[in-house]
Amino acid sequence: MAKVPVLKQCTVSDVLQSDTTVERLSTYLERNRNLVFPHRHNFYHFVLFTAGGGQHSIxxxxxxxxxxxxxxxSPGQIHTWDFKGEMEGYVVNFEADIFNAILQxxxxxxxxxxxxGLVQNDVFEVREDDRDHIIHILExxxxxxxxxxxxxxxxxYLFHIFEQQRKGVASERMPAxxxxxxxxxxxxxxxxxKTLRLPKEYADMLYITPNHLNALCKEKLGFSAGEIIRNRVILEAKRLLVIEDYSxxxxxxxxxFKDNSYFTKFFKKKEGMTPEEFRKIQR
Structure with a gap:
């Protein structure tokens, strides 16, 4: 069966053998102008926009x-874009293991x-005070x-700057x-x-009570533990539904799921539409 393409760095990089790509967005898009279909990466990827418009989805x-x-x-997430105008900025792709030599x-x-891997945390605006400094580092x-x-x-160092900015958004820092x-x-x-759907099963593995797990998830993520589990199931269902060859x-x-009917009811309750309707909209 066909699958959503998983791109390797050598596919999109300007260098055949490299564990890191750092380049201007306009150059990257010129070389990868046909990369507008849904795809995944097997590497980490981030983009800073400095000009342009349109949309992108994660x-x-x-x-x-x-x-x-x-x-x-992060590796595995499905990505598409529909950019408008003259796009500019920076693209950085890197393999997770590049830090192995300096991090234990x-x-x-x-x-x-x-x-x-939580999309609501993965997209944000760079603080104005940091912009010139970040551009200098990227150059x-x-x-x-x-x-x-x-x-x-x-x-x-860049990640430290970004994380400090993200922590500034929150009202308080989460205890370690x-x-x-x-x-x-x-x-x-x-x-x-795919196999464990109850918060209690995860709480047991973490050696805490389900109430503790649920309270922590609600406070920090805005969802109950059960919702997070169900959301992950729905996400994978959506990823598979954009693959035309999967029934x-x-x-x-x-x-x-024990049968197709139960899966359809589960999906419709969460998304307000059947899997077939979702697939039709994505097409």
Missing amino acids: DFDTFDVVPWQIYFM RSDYLSHYSFLS RLRSQKQDKDFVCISLL YNHTLLRNFLNLVEEHY VSEIAYDLN
Whole structure:
């Protein structure tokens, strides 16, 4: 069966063998002008817009492009764009393992809010006070992208700037313990959403009560733990529905629903339309 294309760096990069791409958005789009179909990446990807318009979508959430907006994408997310006008800005693609030589923690990237895989955290506007400084760093990265140590340190410094800005949006910083719990919960959902659907099952793995897990999710993410699990199931259903060769029955089976009818009811209750109607709209 056909699948949503998963792009590798060598497909979109200006260099055949590279674990990092740093270049001007206009150059990147000129080389990848046909990349307007839904696709996934097997690498991390972020774009800073400095000019242009139109729209882009990440996992079916659509955003209007505005100057100084930045978006982040983690591997596996589905992305499309419909840009308008003269686009300018910067594109950075990088492999997760480029930091292995200088970081001892393999899960380090997951602690950045904008690399959580939650779309509401992945798109934001860069603060005006930071803009000139960020452009300077990106230009240095662009000119010295072959220096792997410089790239790694500069990217981590950029991430620190972005994370400080994101924390400024929140009214208070999440305690480290709660942050770890929430991050572990989201990782467990990503791993088990096809087979485990009850908050209690995840709470047991985290050694906390379902009430504690639910309260933490509502406070920090705005959704109950059950909603987060169901949202992940719906997201995967949407990803599969944009693949024309997958039947609704095959999707229901892949997502571990007992039958097609139950899957359709589940989807319609959440989205207000049947899977077939959603697929028709996406086409």
